[in-house]
Amino acid sequence: MNLIESLNWRYATKKYSDRKVSADDLNKIIAATNLSASSAGLQPYRLFIVENQELRNKLGEGSFNGQIADSSHLLVFAAFEKITEEHIETYINHIASERGLPVEALADFKAALVNGILNRTDEVNFTWAARQAYIGLGTALIAAADLQIDSTPMEGFDADKFDELLNLKEKGLKSVVTLALGYRDEEQDMYAKFKKVRLAKDDFASVIS
Ligand SMILES: Cc1cc2nc3c(=O)[nH]c(=O)nc-3n(C[C@H](O)[C@H](O)[C@H](O)COP(=O)(O)O)c2cc1C
Numbered sequence: 001m002n003l004i005e006s007l008n009w010r011y012a013t014k015k016y017s018d019r020k021v022s023a024d025d026l027n028k029i030i031a032a033t034n035l036s037a038s039s040a041g042l043q044p045y046r047l048f049i050v051e052n053q054e055l056r057n058k059l060g061e062g063s064f065n066g067q068i069a070d071s072s073h074l075l076v077f078a079a080f081e082k083i084t085e086e087h088i089e090t091y092i093n094h095i096a097s098e099r100g101l102p103v104e105a106l107a108d109f110k111a112a113l114v115n116g117i118l119n120r121t122d123e124v125n126f127t128w129a130a131r132q133a134y135i136g137l138g139t140a141l142i143a144a145a146d147l148q149i150d151s152t153p154m155e156g157f158d159a160d161k162f163d164e165l166l167n168l169k170e171k172g173l174k175s176v177v178t179l180a181l182g183y184r185d186e187e188q189d190m191y192a193k194f195k196k197v198r199l200a201k202d203d204f205a206s207v208i209s
Pocket of ligand 1: 012
């Protein structure tokens with residue numbers, strides 16, 4: 001399938017079969033997500049891949065999304081609650097080491113990051129970090145579709161419970177969105193046969209020439 005065919009093929013899966021996503025495919029989805037663009041390249045979020053069935057049962061308790069427990073894997077996107085000088089310093093040191101540059105060569109970039117990010121409230125920075133996490137969600141969703149792996153993006157989960165069970169608070173993180181991965185149960189999932197509904201191209205996009 002080409003990309004548009006894969007994106008037409010995918011849908012927010014409601015019922016999964018027992019088939020598991022292979023470690024190889026999972027690693028491809030993780031690698032693709034890690035390659036997502038992010039504002040200034042700071043990647044202010046982290047990805048957790050929950051495989052453990054018992055844990056997923058607990059995470060899914062009380063949610064209308066059975067896919068939390070019934071899919072093959074659950075990806076949890078968690079954004080940093082605060083952006084600190086340490087985040088920026090670690091990032092600058094990482095660029096310097098990856099690109100073989102002296103840290104001093106990045107002084108202006110670092111100052112711009114400190115000025116632009118650390119002068120904002122933690123609330124503004126968390127919202128910004130969460131937006132970057134959603135870009136990662138989009139990449140993961142497309143990567144899964146490209147591999148013909150089904151997925152469900154989900155905001156219907158108890159973030160406080162997730163943060164507690166996944167020990168996110170102590171890492172300075174807060175869960176913002178999740179993505180179930182697996183293979184559709186074509187028989188049990190009526191959504192598998194529904195026609196995809198999207199705006200007509202001209203209602204969605206306007207070319208300004
Ligand atoms: C951010 C986000 C949150 C969503 N939350 C849920 C959810 O909690 N449960 C669910 O079954 N689908 C959820 N969806 C799936 C949407 O309902 C679905 O993408 C939309 O209806 C379009 O259908 P399609 O993805 O099957 O083409 C979510 C989608 C997005 C992008």
